[in-house]
Amino acid sequence: MTAEHEIVRVQLSERSYDIEIGAGIIPSAADFFAARTKISHAIIITDDQVRPLYADTIAAACTAAGMRTTLLSVPAGETSKSIAMADRLWNESLAAGADRKSVVIAVGGGVIGDLAGFIAATFARGLAFFQVPTTLLAQVDSSVGGKVGINLPAAKNMVGAFWQPQGVLIDVDVLTSLPEREYRAGLAEVVKYGVILDADFFAYLEANVDAIREREQKVLTQVIARCCQLKADVVQADERETTGLRAVLNYGHTFCHAFEATCGYGELLHGEAVSIGMLCASRLAESMNRISAEITQRQFKLLTALGLPTAPPQVDIDQVMAAMQRDKKVEHGKLQFVLPSAMGKVELVGSVSTSLAKQAISDGQ
Template identity: 85%
Template sequence: MKRAALTAEHEIVRVQLSERSYDIAIGAGIIDTAPPFFSARAKISHAVLVTDDQVRPLYADRIAAACAASGMRTTLLSVPAGETSKSIAMADQLWNQCLAEGADRKTVVIAVGGGVIGDLAGFIAATFARGLSFFQVPTTLLAQVDSSVGGKVGVNLPTAKNMVGAFWQPQGVLIDVDVLATLPEREYRAGMAEVVKYGVILDPDFFAYLEANVASIQLRDRKVLTQVIARCCQLKADVVQADERETTGLRAVLNYGHTFCHAFEATCGYGQLLHGEAVSIGMLCASRLAESLGRISPDVTQRQRKLLSALGLPTVPPQVDIDLVMTAMQRDKKVEHGKLQFVLPTKLGMVELVGDVPVKLAKQAINDG
């Protein structure tokens, strides 16, 4: 298919997955290229856009109007903003709305929003009529650098995050850094936790770049953000290409800090801690755990703490019942035969999956925060 023209200043990251390969386009002011971006990668007669009530007036209405003007039959479905919409009940509502709107196997789903919308809309695409093509237009930093790439889609159960879902790759991802201008400060900072994560797990030079560019990042400099997001997407693409469905264990490195993170989110109640905030705290817990196991020196943890703090992220665990946190950890997808497993650093830029970690040390890593 002919590729649609974008702008002069944009980056393309290609996720190489054989017949499921796709492009991630990253740049400033490229959201208005959405209809030709979609059309160049899929034959679309009916587009179902899924968004939330906060993103709808900012970007989704605009994209829906552009899709309709380009000749696509367009349906726009909106859900309440927030993690609570990532549920079986909301999926059921969307399935029925799709049915009522005449969606069929030729319909294409387009997610316009943050990680919740990407996961939810992707889950609808993966399951309705046994699978529909879909695109991601992520509008939060966290979604742009993490959840929109790699094909993980799904919903939460009341006591277990991301427990119901599928691997369902998009046809393409369109990332406009300019949409971050309307992102609330807290959401923007939360997204930076996943950015820092990539430096810790895969790229010490990128970590150093972040340390050197804190001021530009805080100012949401378009050129710096384009570079940062493109590097994150490339690092994730490299991992996904090597272990698309988490069969070799390599993709598990992307879950650095997430065993603690998901347990904090579930224990506090979804929505109390933003995901990126919980990731920030979880990474430091994991780093302290690695210290206690003699895997790293304290300076590795300190560099992470200093950078996360400079970016305005929380570093202290929430005041929650430690036993409830440990119970929540037992529901982590990396648990094998009841044994906790954690992604832990061996040095900056390298992590490993470590099994059979003593519960006492995991608790200590939280309490020492």
């Protein structure tokens, strides 16, 4: 593969699949799908913003390739990851004549990937599906690994499944159309990979801030490919989050999900909440003498240089703590956090005191 074109293989025995990363590859999406599974009926699920940008093009390509194509679109945003929207899509799929041979294609950001994947996992007891992620956040994180689901009003991603795609097609050119705020939000998950798994990658990000901010194609291809490889390594080792290894991917997310729930979904973009949450987790690790202040400082400097927020929102900390108690990582009422022990290494730490967790938030406000 060239520096502008990479393939990452996710090795999961009979559920293995390719992540293809390149520039200008959306027009050949139908070939990518057809090479991996026989498609007579394609159900493309997208949102109202992405539809005219990319989903219409993919739908036309699928039709031209001889596939019967159904295009379903939902309102953009986190609120579409709901029971009501899933119900609507199940019924629209049924009305379009979907059966067990239909294939779902998710074209959009993380919300669409999660929602469309959930439809694929549940309709007719499971349909094949593909991911075409169109945001940086989805490209480096949510499109890889098979986690799909919807939100309950009081808890994010609480209803869902593990359902691996047949393949993931990542076109870095789509990032040129991404609003600045959305693009920056995706960078938080990129930084996360460096902190949790790869100190050299973190240093690479520090050295290439300008190129990343300017969305340079070559650097982005390498950054996305490295993130996908790191995530693939984790998913291969712990596909269904049974050994605890996959929990490292939740660095900053216990704080992040609590901020999102307390502020109301959509107030903070997920990546923005991840940025703030990582620093809270790092301060918590510092207060427990697990790391030096320098590790928190490096994260703060890089996140700031990439234009991400770092201060917790001005919300009631007791409400945030209550939201944390609903986190999927809580066991028997005890808070658990993924905390760094060195740059490139994190661990799941249990029975963390509520007062230290509160302090980690207030110290950043």
